[in-house]
Amino acid sequence: MKRLLENIKIAFQALFLNKLRSFLTMLGIIIGVGAVVAMLSIGAGAQQSIIQSVQGIGSNLIIITPGNPEEEQNLGAQFVFSGQQAKLKAGDLQAIEREATLITGAAPVVFSSSIISYSNNSGQSTVYASTENGRELYNMNVEEGKFYSKSDVSNASNVAVIGQTVIDKLFGKIDPIGKIIKIDGKNFKVVGTLEARGTDTFGNDQDDFISIPVTTAQNKLYGLDSYNMILAQSISEEEIDEASEEIESILRRYRGIRFGENEDFSVRNQTQILDVISTITNIFTVVIAGIAGISLLVGGIGIMNIMLVSVTERTREIGIRKAIGAKNRDILIQFLVESIVLSITGGIVGILFAVLIAVLLSNFTVLDTSVTILPIIIALSFSTVVGLFFGIYPAMRAARLNPIDALRYE
Amino acid sequence: MTENSKDTIIKTIDITKVYRIGNIKVNALRGVDLEIKRGEFVAIMGPSGSGKSTLMNIIGCLDTPTSGKYFLSGIDISKIGDNELAGIRNKEVGFVFQTFNLLSRTNIYGNVELPMIYSKDRVTNKRKKVLDAIESVGLSDWIKHRPSELSGGEKQRVAIARALVNQPSIILADEPTGNLDSRTGEEIMLIFQKLNNEGKTIILVTHELDIARHTHKIIYLRDGVIHGEEEVANRLSAEEELKDMPRLEERLTEKHVI
Numbered sequence: 001m002k003r004l005l006e007n008i009k010i011a012f013q014a015l016f017l018n019k020l021r022s023f024l025t026m027l028g029i030i031i032g033v034g035a036v037v038a039m040l041s042i043g044a045g046a047q048q049s050i051i052q053s054v055q056g057i058g059s060n061l062i063i064i065t066p067g068n069p070e071e072e073q074n075l076g077a078q079f080v081f082s083g084q085q086a087k088l089k090a091g092d093l094q095a096i097e098r099e100a101t102l103i104t105g106a107a108p109v110v111f112s113s114s115i116i117s118y119s120n121n122s123g124q125s126t127v128y129a130s131t132e133n134g135r136e137l138y139n140m141n142v143e144e145g146k147f148y149s150k151s152d153v154s155n156a157s158n159v160a161v162i163g164q165t166v167i168d169k170l171f172g173k174i175d176p177i178g179k180i181i182k183i184d185g186k187n188f189k190v191v192g193t194l195e196a197r198g199t200d201t202f203g204n205d206q207d208d209f210i211s212i213p214v215t216t217a218q219n220k221l222y223g224l225d226s227y228n229m230i231l232a233q234s235i236s237e238e239e240i241d242e243a244s245e246e247i248e249s250i251l252r253r254y255r256g257i258r259f260g261e262n263e264d265f266s267v268r269n270q271t272q273i274l275d276v277i278s279t280i281t282n283i284f285t286v287v288i289a290g291i292a293g294i295s296l297l298v299g300g301i302g303i304m305n306i307m308l309v310s311v312t313e314r315t316r317e318i319g320i321r322k323a324i325g326a327k328n329r330d331i332l333i334q335f336l337v338e339s340i341v342l343s344i345t346g347g348i349v350g351i352l353f354a355v356l357i358a359v360l361l362s363n364f365t366v367l368d369t370s371v372t373i374l375p376i377i378i379a380l381s382f383s384t385v386v387g388l389f390f391g392i393y394p395a396m397r398a399a400r401l402n403p404i405d406a407l408r409y410e
Numbered sequence: 411m412t413e414n415s416k417d418t419i420i421k422t423i424d425i426t427k428v429y430r431i432g433n434i435k436v437n438a439l440r441g442v443d444l445e446i447k448r449g450e451f452v453a454i455m456g457p458s459g460s461g462k463s464t465l466m467n468i469i470g471c472l473d474t475p476t477s478g479k480y481f482l483s484g485i486d487i488s489k490i491g492d493n494e495l496a497g498i499r500n501k502e503v504g505f506v507f508q509t510f511n512l513l514s515r516t517n518i519y520g521n522v523e524l525p526m527i528y529s530k531d532r533v534t535n536k537r538k539k540v541l542d543a544i545e546s547v548g549l550s551d552w553i554k555h556r557p558s559e560l561s562g563g564e565k566q567r568v569a570i571a572r573a574l575v576n577q578p579s580i581i582l583a584d585e586p587t588g589n590l591d592s593r594t595g596e597e598i599m600l601i602f603q604k605l606n607n608e609g610k611t612i613i614l615v616t617h618e619l620d621i622a623r624h625t626h627k628i629i630y631l632r633d634g635v636i637h638g639e640e641e642v643a644n645r646l647s648a649e650e651e652l653k654d655m656p657r658l659e660e661r662l663t664e665k666h667v668i
Contacts, residue, residue, distance in 0.1 A: 006527055017515060320511045323472060324572070325500020325528040327493045404472050407511065 003330075004337070011338035014310070015345075022342065025306045028299025029346030029386065030353060033379045035292035037354035040375035042361065043285035045368035050277050053206075054270060060237055061137065062103070062244050062269045064088065064096075064230040064251070068262050086264045087226035095254040096232060102243035104235055107134035108227040110217045116210065118170040118181045125166050126209045127183060129217030130231075137231045140211060145177045145192030148213050156215040161192040163207035184221055188212060199366075240269045293382075299346065300386035307339050307394035318398050319406025332399035339391025340384060347383030351376050418481075419579055419611050420446040420469060425478030425488075426634075427464050438464040439475070440634040446580075446613065451606040453614045453622035456631035463584070465631065466615050470582045471499045483579045500528050504573025508585035510565040512557040518544065518568050519553040525576040543571040547601060563594035570601055574610075581605065581612045587621055593655045599624045600648035624648060 015022040066086040088108075096106050110129040115122060130138065135147045140161070148159045160181065167176055176190045197206040218224045234243035248267045257263055311318070318331055358369035427439040438461045446452055456462045467473040468480060471487055474495070480487045482502055487495070504525075505511075512521045523540045526533045533539070544550055547567035557565055566586060573581050583602065587595030603624060606612050614625055622628050623646045630637040 003527070013515060316511070317513055320513060321524070321528070322496065323470075323499065323505055323511070324525050325496050325576075327496045327528070329493070330528060404467055407507070 004333075007334050007337040008341060010334060011341040014314075014338055015342060021306060025302050026299075026342060026346035026349065028302040029296065029343050029383050030299075030350040032292055032296030032299045033347045033350030033383050034353040034357070035295060036289055036379045036382075037351055037371070037375050038357045038369075039288040039292055040285060041354065041358040041369045041371045042367060043281055043288065044372055044375075045358075045362065045370040046284075047278060047281040048370055049368040050281065051274055054274055054277065059139075060234045060240050060270065062232040062234060062240065062247060062267060064092075064232065064247060064265060064267050065228070066226070066265050068264055068266060088228075088230055088265060089226050092251060092254060092265075093227070093230055095250055096230065096247055099250045100232065100243070100246055102235055102239050102246050103232045105133045105137065106230055106232040107131050107137050108214050109134065109138075109229050109231060110214055110222065110224060110227055112217075112222060114184045114210075114221070116166065116170065116181060116183050118176075118179060121170045121172075123166075123169045125163075125169070127217065127221070128209050128211045129214040129221075130211060131214055134211070134214075134231070137233050138211075139197070141195040143193045143195045145190070147192055148211075153213040153215055156219050157213060158186065158188045158216060158220070159191045160188040160210050160212045161194055162190055162211075163194050163209045164196040165205050165208035166210055167193060169208075183210065183212070186220055234269070237271075240271050244269045296382060296386055299383075300343070300390040303339050303342055303387060304390035304394060306342075307335060307391055308397070310338070311335065311394050311398040314398075315401060315406045315409040318401050319403050319409065322401070322403035323407060328399040331401075332395045335395035335398045336388065336391045339394065340387035343383045343387025343391075344380070347380050350383070351379060417447045417449075418445055419448045419450075419483055420444065420613075421481045422468075422475075423479040425468060425475035425480055427461070427468065427473070428476045437634055439468075441478070442631075442634070442636055444629070444636065446611065448579075448611055449606070449609050450627065451602070451612045451614070451625040453616055453625040453628045454631055455615075455617060455619070455622050455628055456637075457617065460631045461634040462615050462631045464634075466582065466584055466613075469580075469613060470503050470505060471495050496528075497530055500525055500530070501576060502579045504570075504576070504578040504581040506566065506569050506573050506581065506583040506586045508588040510557070510562070510569050510589075512565055512568055512572075514557055517554050517556055518549060518560075521557065521568055522571045522575055524572060529576060540575060543575040544568075546574065547571045561594075562590050563597055566590065566594075566598050567601065570598070570605075574605070579611060581610055582615075583612065584615045585617070586614070587616070587618070593652070595621065596648050596651050596655060600652060603648050620646070 066088045090108075093106060093108050096103070100106070107130045112127055113124055114127045116125050117123075128134070128138065131153045132148060132150050134140070135142070140147070142161065145161070147161055148157065151157075152159050160183065162176060162181075170176070170181060171179070176193060179190050180187050181190060182188070194207070194211075199205055214227070232243070232247060234240040244267050248263070251265055251267070252263060255264065321331060355371055358371050361367045362369045422442055422444040424441045424443060425439055426437065426441055429436040429438055442465060454462050454465065464473070468475050469482075471482065472495075474490070475488055478488065482498065485498065487498065490498075513524070516524075519540060522543055523536070526536055526540070541550070541553070544553055547570050549564060549567055549571065552560065552564070557568065560568065570581075581602075586602075587598055590598065599621065602612055602614070612625075614622070616622050623642055626642055626645070628640050628642060630639070
């Protein structure tokens with residue numbers, strides 16, 4: 001133990017003697033470890049915030065959209081008003097509400113971008129039309145006033161609840177409750193305001209929207225008899241897959257799709273979406289970490305190179321130590337400790353560097369980062385292994401030197 | 411054990427050493443029988459190429475003979491491995507080299523301490539032993555300094571302190587005065603004579619007869635064999651010699667003694 005401390009002291013002395021050289025050697029490790037930790041932090045942060053924003057829509061959601069995703073390769077196509085046969089209509093919603101046992105509720109969604117105005121202020125916002133059930137499913141919490149009611153939906157009343165951004169755009173400091181706004185030229189009475197939800201991972205403002213009864217949207221605004229999608233909420237997270245399957249079979253039956261035929265609708269749930277997202281972010285993380293790992297390898301080769309130079313430079317010192325009684329093992333450990341000290345010091349500096357980058361990124365950019373302990377431990381042990389691995393050969397060369405020749409070395 | 415007498419510290423029986431340089435065999439030693447007793451002060455002399463460096467390396471356990479036997483303090487050294495050899499060097503041999511061979515980046519204390527760091531046995535009172543060794547060569551005020559701040563004679567005194575610190579059986583000095591002026595060399599010989607008077611066994615390799623005449627016995631080596639052995643009749647006393655020498659060093663060392 002004491003011998004080890006002695007060796008660590010000798011190693012630091014040797015490294016301090018060539019400060020610039022030691023620093024340049026460490027730079028490879030610093031960059032490698034820094035890149036690994038920073039990239040893993042960014043990846044973890046991105047994953048967390050994507051998951052949060054997906055879950056922010058509502059929890060345990062099942063999303064039913066018209067059209068078969070396998071036939072319509074383009075994912076975006078599902079959100080476009082789809083072809084005749086594929087439309088989701090009131091009958092589909094009623095079938096689900098009537099027969100499904102594993103859901104707490106279902107709501108239709110019609111959405112479109114519309115021009116909105118109040119007195120002289122106007123702008124463009126997304127209109128999400130739904131039923132009174134949509135409030136809970138879409139995580140819309142009323143701040144002031146009330147949400148539109150069941151009777152508003154059945155009467156196709158001209159009422160609206162509005163998000164914070166819309167309030168800022170149209171009203172400023174004025175209390176919007178009870179005011180009449182225009183949506184695509186039609187008058188709507190504001191009955192409620194919604195709590196702020198902030199922006200999602202992709203920078204979209206989640207408060208820039210208006211919600212109105214779906215019947216009003218269909219009959220008075222857009223002239224539709226169908227929905228863009230139907231949302232349903234499973235009774236629990238565990239049963240979300242069964243609930244999805246149940247809805248799938250209800251709709252197949254209702255829509256008369258025979259066995260073996262492809263569906264003309266698709267049922268997906270949040271878990272599946274989250275799975276896809278984590279697969280993508282995991283691949284991203286692994287690729288970046290792999291590249292960073294290569295720079296660690298290059299850093300390791302740098303250490304080996306400089307240790308070989310160091311062994312040659314200090315041949316005489318090795319000779320003196322051996323003449324005085326140092327065993328091969330003592331010399332081996334001395335040089336191994338030196339290369340490990342070099343790589344661990346580099347690793348620690350790299351981690352500090354990465355944490356600094358992560359903190360700066362999350363404070364000054366939209367990127368969220370999450371510094372976790374695991375990548376730090378991995379990076380540190382990896383850099384130790386790099387120091388050990390690339391230090392062994394030079395240390396063995398040093399240990400094997402013949403003391404007589406080493407003493408004669410000029 | 412074929413130890414003849416308790417007093418015999420070094421005994422070589424017909425040792426040879428053959429080097430191979432490419433295809434050429436070099437017979438550096440061709441049968442050397444040597445016996446050195448405890449407390450002796452012996453000089454080994456010979457021209458370059460006589461094999462005295464090879465003999466020195468073998469006596470100092472830096473190398474093993476090709477054939478023959480070598481006993482150091484009763485231990486058969488001829489056939490043991492590198493690591494055991496290192497252990498024996500550490501415990502039994504104190505080296506003093508012509509070129510001092512101090513660690514340039516380590517201070518005087520660290521240099522003298524070095525053999526203890528590699529000592530197998532637990533060393534008690536380490537600090538006191540190191541300081542005693544430094545004091546015995548008169549460098550107590552210099553322990554924090556680096557070798558580069560010292561004169562040649564002072565460096566050699568540090569090397570002697572280092573050789574003494576583990577209380578070895580023999581002190582092996584290879585041309586210890588070769589890089590020093592005559593007065594400083596004489597001062598080093600004074601230290602060796604003092605150590606010998608205290609009972610230390612010292613083996614000195616030199617090609618200067620004046621230096622060799624400070625010892626008890628001179629062994630002449632030529633072409634890898636012992637050519638002759640001679641007791642020194644009227645031994646030179648370094649103390650006496652120094653009285654007659656101009657004190658060149660004084661002026662040089664003055665700058666240190668602020």
